[in-house]
């Protein structure tokens with residue numbers, strides 16, 4: 220355990236000299252700073268309390284909880300205090316930046332498997348710790364995986380993000396989300412039955428995909444569409460056709476193909492899935508309309524692109540997701556069937572079999588991604604102690620890749636090159652940088668602008684404009700989007716971390732008409748009892764959707780065959796495999812069978828009711844006969 224915080228960090232703004240901004244969230248900015256009395260560099264997260272609709276005490280409590288956290292993989296606050304309208308949270312400065320930054324500037328297509336495994340392993344340790352202490356992180360994402368100057372990986376933003384979440388019931392209104400809900404678990408979006416630590420596991424999975432692909436699933440889409448797709452589709456996952464570079468673990472194979480899952484569990488899983496979709500707390504048509512409006516109104520996606528997306532990517536994503544339904548259901552099933560303790564135990568147990576897949580000295584893999592800055596060296600870091608003196612050992616595949624990079628000239632002027640050359644390459648091929656290539660001083664930071672450095676600015680602009688719906692939306696971006704979507708700030712009805720739920724241009728949702736399939740599909744905010752008639756409309760709707768998607772897929776496949784150069788885009792969209800079509804149709808068949816089964820059940824119930832009615836009539840007759848007999852006897 221670290222005991223950095225045993226140093227007394229002053230709780231007064233004048234004791235800190237603020238330097239450049241190193242990060243920006245919805246309601247907070249993060250700045251590098253010097254703690255003057257201790258002569259130590261720190262990071263200070265400055266939260267604008269006016270933008271946070273929680274009460275101050277609640278925030279204080281959360282920050283206090285944060286300072287009680289003591290785990291090498293969880294970033295712990297040194298101290299916190301208020302300054303005017305702001306809350307200052309003083310934290311250790313993580314010189315390596317976030318996994319998101321490293322990825323954006325050096326590995327835009329995602330990290331190597333070894334690096335991903337290493338990062339995730341450290342994050343899992345943090346989550347096991349938090350969950351076993353009854354905490355939910357609620358904001359697991361690459362942007363919150365921070366790396367210090369020694370290569371230690373820490374999960375950041377615990378407590379700080381939590382305090383931005385509130386717990387009130389979702390307003391029954393047409394909601395507008397500002398921010399990106401890419402990492403948000405469906406149950407958190409639904410706000411129906413609450414959520415637990417499993418929400419973190421969802422975000423963890425999304426983060427894994429983010430690290431693998433360079434962006435979170437659906438990150439190109441506007442928030443409302445992400446919301447819709449997350450709720451509508453089965454959980455995203457790796458596509459082993461597209462992601463051939465990743466090894467296929469036995470565990471993943473098991474989950475993907477549901478091998479050995481007993482029939483009863485499979486049924487339970489199916490029911491879970493259907494229960495999930497029939498319990499939506501969203502009006503599907505509203506969401507679609509809003510997503511469509513956002514796509515065109517915010518100028519993020521030109522209409523052509525929107526068409527492309529809706530005609531290609533969506534369709535393929537859908538098919539891709541259909542293929543993954545089995546695996547996701549088995550995951551859902553197993554997680555829902557076990558207690559939190561059991562799940563945590565499972566994670567711990569997984570360490571054994573998984574351990575062999577990781578680097579024997581995991582941080583070595585990370586150390587290849589950035590330099591160690593001597594002045595940032597933390598002698599107390601257990602990870603540093605374990606790894607600092609170790610020689611890098613890489614699997615042959617990675618070595619050859621490094622060899623390629625080694626061939627590249629290390630030129631400080633070439634930013635892209637300088638950020639993509641790992642430390643050990645610098646050591647081998649050229650003079651080692653005294654500070655990390657990924658340290659803010661040397662990496663092209665989106666937040667740091669050096670005057671006269673037009674190349675940086677250009678790259679910054681490029682990256683800033685790319686994927687303007689992915690990753691942490693900058694506050695300015697969100698403010699602009701918000702300005703378009705929300706006529707006034709008063710309309711905000713809820714704020715959940717990065718997400719704002721507003722009631723702008725909203726008329727209270729009137730109870731859906733009985734004929735509205737969409738409304739029936741979306742469900743009502745109160746929990747419904749699961750009965751046959753209630754299930755039929757959503758299932759029918761799902762069938763319809765499946766048919767439409769299949770049609771789209773067939774069209775697209777024909778199109779792909781004709782059009783050259785389209786293939787990469789298609790495969791990028793995550794599908795193109797005819798087996799997915801089979802999956803979709805087998806899913807359709809399964810659902811049809813289920814509908815038939817339900818219809819039969821309903822018929823049987825109707826017959827039963829009829830029998831009972833007849834019996835009832837007979838009993839009434841008997842009672843009448845008895846009563847008249849009794850009357851007659853009495854009269855005599």
Ligand SMILES: Nc1ncnc2c1ncn2[C@@H]1O[C@H](COP(=O)(O)OP(=O)(O)OP(=O)(O)O)[C@@H](O)[C@H]1O
Nearest residue numbers: 241242243244245249262310311312313317362691
């Ligand atoms: N202690 C730290 N040391 C170094 N950089 C940090 C530190 N804390 C945060 N950052 C940087 O600041 C960025 C933004 O952090 P912040 O927590 O404000 O935003 P976010 O998590 O992306 O958004 P939000 O809090 O709104 O969900 C991080 O991604 C990281 O790059």
